[in-house]
Amino acid sequence: MTFMAKPKFHHPQLQKNALGYTRRDYEGPVSTLCAGCGHDSISAAIIRAVYELDLPPHRIAKLSGIGCSSKTPTYFLGASHGFNSVHGRMPSVLTGANLANKDLIYLGISGDGDSASIGLGQFAHSVRRGVNMVYIVANNGVYGLTKGQFSATSDKGAKSKRGALNKDEAIDLVGMALQLGATFVGRSFSGDKDQLVPLIKAALNHKGAAFIDCLSPCVAFNNHDGSTKSFDYIREHNEALNSLDFITGRQEITVEYKPGTVETVTQHDGSRLRLRKIADDYDVHDRIAALSYMQQRAAHGEIVTGLLYVDPEPQDLHAHLNTIEQPLNSLGTHALVPGQTALDKINAAFR
């Protein structure tokens, strides 16, 4: 059960990537989460993904809300700037940061309470604006940090640790993201690194609103019988749609697969997503079909995971706003201040 272990790597820590960084350069201070918390596995997956993509850690900005999940950015990519903002509002802070400097990679980490309860509006609006980001919800169906209340992703009928039954309809963030126009939508499980790491890599290379709902059991408050977000429950109900290889523009494809079982999606930047399909008839480019497939399977109690939808030619908010190539935060007096001559004309117009 590797997913239960604290993020300890079996690989030698000091092997260097193309940039000359070791994996340690992508780590952060020791986590203060509970031993076995799913969130730590997500951190580990992020570290691996960024390391393997040869991204310089300081070119990533990590942003989060409040919650155990939102604490995790402290524990990975110690050389990146991070922002632990306020509860439910990471999306707006991330959007603003992105507006200021389009050249960094924006990684937003949130929880199910943070995104589906208090933050639902900001989640929805950041997605529909097409902010270029990777938005990961570490979804445990519970409020970890405040000690075990139901969150809005708790399934109807799920039982709390104290025995209460949830009566409200669950919010399915994947369904929402699909409806709201996210251009990359995936779901995964903190316990399944093989699926999660390439998904994060693909999302990091996606130039639009990429959303990943990552089931991430809370061992302290939501890992009991009757929970639908426990390790056991997820493993039993997980239905992987596809499995993914992420291939950067530089890499060559070596292994060959039988036709039909593999689909290659080429992204704008030349990187490729190679999908080994498990559910044959699933079309990863059909948003509407994806949504109804999700819902049908959910009605049968299945948790569909994998890459659910991708638009290889997304448009992001900067494209909508037609901003210049240069990051806005790098513009100085000369570029920004029109000066007295312009002001004279303006004054004249007011006479």
Added chain:
Amino acid sequence: MTFMAKPKFHHPQLQKNALGYTRRDYEGPVSTLCAGCGHDSISAAIIRAVYELDLPPHRIAKLSGIGCSSKTPTYFLGASHGFNSVHGRMPSVLTGANLANKDLIYLGISGDGDSASIGLGQFAHSVRRGVNMVYIVANNGVYGLTKGQFSATSDKGAKSKRGALNKDEAIDLVGMALQLGATFVGRSFSGDKDQLVPLIKAALNHKGAAFIDCLSPCVAFNNHDGSTKSFDYIREHNEALNSLDFITGRQEITVEYKPGTVETVTQHDGSRLRLRKIADDYDVHDRIAALSYMQQRAAHGEIVTGLLYVDPEPQDLHAHLNTIEQPLNSLGTHALVPGQTALDKINAAFR
């Protein structure tokens, strides 16, 4: 074009309904909205629906947020208590009111800015909790009261009066409501009383979260060419799914239809919704299919209207909370205050 007219009735005002009220008893002070505003037609439809259902006006509570749409409760049902709350927060105020007294009928009026922008979270959560209410969004795709900015229901590519193009994905509140578990979902058009009035009547008799997205053109700021919420555009793209007769438990069904063309849905209270189907294969009880039908048609530029989904056996929030029959606001000292004897026991437990 009756829908352009101010709410003036051709029927004699003074005809009495079963309760002995005339239609005038359901009216309010004169509207201060723009002449021709779609919202006034919705008010008129509400007046007619409540009158025809023989509901005593004072047993209805009208609640709203802020906006032109949210002003309308002042202009209908003058004998009802009303609450014009704050922007985007009608749903929580309504939920609280409903908790206090389950015996009134709760009519929530909102706008697209009010519900899809600032109020998206409250909209979503009130729906998923199953609050027994009729939630009507007067949807004009624009901020009327603040003079014409895009709202979150403006379609991608829609043109503002000043010529700006909307770049964000539109939020489809009907799609949201379906996903979030609303037990009654309809869409209509302020210009189509024949469709709207029975829909409101059916919603008023529905004992759960009933949502109606009512397209309601803003003649001041969003009725131009290039708008997808203008009178002309809506009329041209309107695809009615079904037409509805609402029959209370008391009434007899007289007219007979050919089998197959009509479906009768009997609600919990004995009232019946008689749907004359236009789209044959549409199943009004299949939430998932409804959602994907909506989206498919929307992708083809069609605005599907009618009763989109109904659960004839809904459960509401009070059922979830297992509250007593009596309204909570009617309980007095005796019912609520346990007294010193109970306190003695409690004190003892703390020693």
Added chain:
Amino acid sequence: MLHKVNTQTKIQSINEFVIKFANVNGSGSASANALFAKTVLRMGVVATPRNIFPSNIQGLPTWYEVRVSEAGHLAARGDTCDLMVAMNPQTWEQDIRSIEPGGYLFYDNTRHVAADQFRNDITVIGVPLTQMSNDAYENPRQRQLFKNIIGLGALAALLGLDTKAIEDLFTEQFKGKEKLVAANVQALHMGFDWVKTHLDDPVHIKVKAANTVGDRIFVDGNTAASLGAVYGGATVCAWYPITPSSSLAEGFANYCAKLRVDKETDRNKFAIVQTEDELASIGMVIGAAWNGARAFTATSGPGISLMQEFIGLAYFAEIPAVIFDVQRAGPSTGMPTRTQQSDIMTCAYASHGDTKHVLLIPEDPYECFEFGALAFDLADRLQTPVFVMLDLEIGMNERLSKPFQWDDSRNLDRGKIMTEEDLEAGNKFGRYLDVDGDGIPFRTYPGTHPSKGAFFTRGTSKDSMARYSEEGKDYQENMERLLKKHDTARHLVPAAIEKRAEKPTRFGVIYYGSTSPAMDEACQLLAQSGIHVDLLRVRAFPFGDEVKAFIADHEKTFVLEQNREGQLRSLLINELEINPAILVKIVHFDGAPITVGFVTDVISHKISSLQGA
């Protein structure tokens, strides 16, 4: 037709009067009204208009009040006018009531008005505007629009306006649409000629060309502030529509489209997002500012309330954020189209916990521009939220103002930024280290350096190296440094401006923002009646030493404000440790702009009762 209704001595005046247009909103009267004010200005006479409008789009009463004053007074004079242009039957009675004895009523007499609907002590001028317009035009929209222009022509004849100036304005307005110019000129003369033909110069109020306007510009504060934001180097604007602030953000968009589009690529050097609500607006501003862009939002009271949590974050995490608060009458939704200065306390102490914020308080469009730009320098230097406190009165009314000025040698002051070079050079970086003793630490922008200078920003407590800490000592040191920083701010914000009375006096008056023209004029009037007061116009919080000194210098200081509680007075007492007994609260808070009449009366009363005592 002219009703001569028992006319008393008529008001006689050249270039000193108040005219008020009573209209229905959405009826197209606004542009004719604006033409009136501009014509007077073009004639070299100061004119100050005020819109009084309802919170609705169409069909309710609105007024446009213009103070014409060769002496240069910009304030609302009082509740009355000298000439009422009564075009709205809904408000007829109150409109008639508000005319000064001896004043004038101008109305459309197409519809018959019974004699008992008038007053005996005013001169009534009826002109058949609707009839003329209906006779001349077919199209209902034209009839409506030209009726207003015919009316303007009639007024021009009555008051002696320069029709040439009006015609010039048409030409400028409809540049390239010559037909429209001609049509308007025709309508104008229709009204003008009717008066000349039918009436015998009944109005003894006149506008005469003069030379009191100078190089001043005629602009509203929101537009000025938005231009300030352009000059202040703002690149990110995140806003949510709300009266009376929307035109500030919209103004920014307009200016950016003109001044900030890269010529070569046709792409934008700015990003403006209309957000889903105010929480998102301030969140984006904070995110952008954290990431090194200058960012702002514009809002009004309800937005300020919604932003509270985020404002506390910006304070504690030390993020520059500029917030324009165009104040309106509160609490709650209050009166969205009425003016007030009632967010002072809420902004100064915004958010839970111990906080204190910087406020800039402009008096007019000129300062809206100036402070609008300055706010960004201050926010960057102080790494904290800065509020620019406008109000509806300043923000949404055009008024004369000094022309905008810019020092081309001025650079954006980005404050204490540690760059890649600094880090490379081995400069010690600790995000919350008070290296200079002014409470202001250095910051780095995200992405600066591959291995140095990264830190974690949070709303929780931390040590000086930005590490999470729940240690009481770390917390307290940090909170005390923030106080020191606030004290540093005292020396950076615009100082209060003092105007000494001609004669020595025991009495001072402190005032701010849109109260300024009423106070200035009242001060003159009071001086004329022998009452002298020294004035201090506060322009920022925290208060500089000059404010404390001014109060110490006077036996009593009146604090004049447009809110119920006397909010600035509370701030003064609380922050400067002033004995409340020497600060006399004077408040005006009914949502109308404060008038000269009010200020003069209340100060003379207070002083005479103090002197009596």
Added chain:
Amino acid sequence: MLHKVNTQTKIQSINEFVIKFANVNGSGSASANALFAKTVLRMGVVATPRNIFPSNIQGLPTWYEVRVSEAGHLAARGDTCDLMVAMNPQTWEQDIRSIEPGGYLFYDNTRHVAADQFRNDITVIGVPLTQMSNDAYENPRQRQLFKNIIGLGALAALLGLDTKAIEDLFTEQFKGKEKLVAANVQALHMGFDWVKTHLDDPVHIKVKAANTVGDRIFVDGNTAASLGAVYGGATVCAWYPITPSSSLAEGFANYCAKLRVDKETDRNKFAIVQTEDELASIGMVIGAAWNGARAFTATSGPGISLMQEFIGLAYFAEIPAVIFDVQRAGPSTGMPTRTQQSDIMTCAYASHGDTKHVLLIPEDPYECFEFGALAFDLADRLQTPVFVMLDLEIGMNERLSKPFQWDDSRNLDRGKIMTEEDLEAGNKFGRYLDVDGDGIPFRTYPGTHPSKGAFFTRGTSKDSMARYSEEGKDYQENMERLLKKHDTARHLVPAAIEKRAEKPTRFGVIYYGSTSPAMDEACQLLAQSGIHVDLLRVRAFPFGDEVKAFIADHEKTFVLEQNREGQLRSLLINELEINPAILVKIVHFDGAPITVGFVTDVISHKISSLQGA
């Protein structure tokens, strides 16, 4: 084994000492710690515990400090303890440092600790807890849990605790699970016997049975407040989890489940909704209260910030709403598990525009219950939001308190409600008419009468008949009536409580809330050293006349609070028009509860410097 490390004169004490348990959170130590405190109480000796815990779930340091005091002192004594139970290697150094000279260190010596890790001036008692537990138990969970009980047994032997009392507590705790009782008893004696066998009574601090507890109860303030809400007739609770307030809402749910389920139908006479955020919580409270139910929410600083807009609505639309604010260290997320009194200003003046709110400030669980119930009567009578200001220190720590009391003849006071009968009888109803001259109008519940009494509630301005109005006069009258209402509140809220010094004095101290035990004890200590101060404990805002009188009675009054700004002092100055010079600010704001040591020192210093001057 006992390390005898150059022991100085050992601290000797019976029933007066501080013991501190240093643990790792999530390690199951909490229940053994609580048993310790309860045992002392069962022995009739006052014990006051405090949890110092991190904002995390597992693995970080936590402390449990217990003040044992036969004299009855409940306050935190200071930063040191007499006996440290050091079970957390992470904090070993700071834990050792915090022991008083001559004090004691109790630790688990299973793992060897080098001699230089100790101090020379303390007595060190090592007990092989882990080893004993591992020897006795197989299961890792049992090993962990019973280690704590073995430790308790060892302490019992060292301090002379009554093992019978502990055994009774086991029996009560595990009622019906006799096996567990036996197992715990066994573990207890394992520790007890080890000490008796291996050590020769090294600890000279003892607990001896006494009779100082009386009929007092041991309970935390959040639980007490939640019970107050039950007795106050609250039926609707809408809340969003946030430390340190969650246990208040959860307590309400527990009591409702016990006391408010209809016997016959098994259905609930209450509705509790865990909302999606604080905006929804307060929105639901307002909706429910508008509709005639008693409703409340519980939150902390960040929630208060988010509720600002809605609070303004409730103020202006005059809707009763009860808000429990369990304060924590701000600003922003601050220190969520540390205590402070720093939301006083934010709550008193919550929301934009001119507002003023009612605050109740309990000192202990007894008043949490009392004010918790009273808040609902006051909110209904005043038709306005009422805040109950707890803090983490009161809310989340159990402490001794008078037993709860209820007058069974008391009825819920629903305030001025016009009923169907009243309307039928033709009583004139105008929602905002000040019929009684106290500023409080009548209201009707929705659905009251078929044709009378309906009105429209809004956050915009209105006339006294609740009709929308943008008239300055209507607005101003309404705002002035709200001020009158606030003045009426002065007479309804709990009065401040004065304690005169034994000797006449020029000095007063004003304090409130959780500062109370530290102040009380410090007052005794000061008196012993000849320093006399009169005390006034403020229990509510607006302030009654007694507060003004108290200040007037003293040359200087110290205002003692747990925030940086001296927020209550600001309120006093501002609302009572007090000269700041006579109110001396004393603040303690590092997030730890204020201590007797701090209060004694600071007051004696201030007074001696004042007397020197």
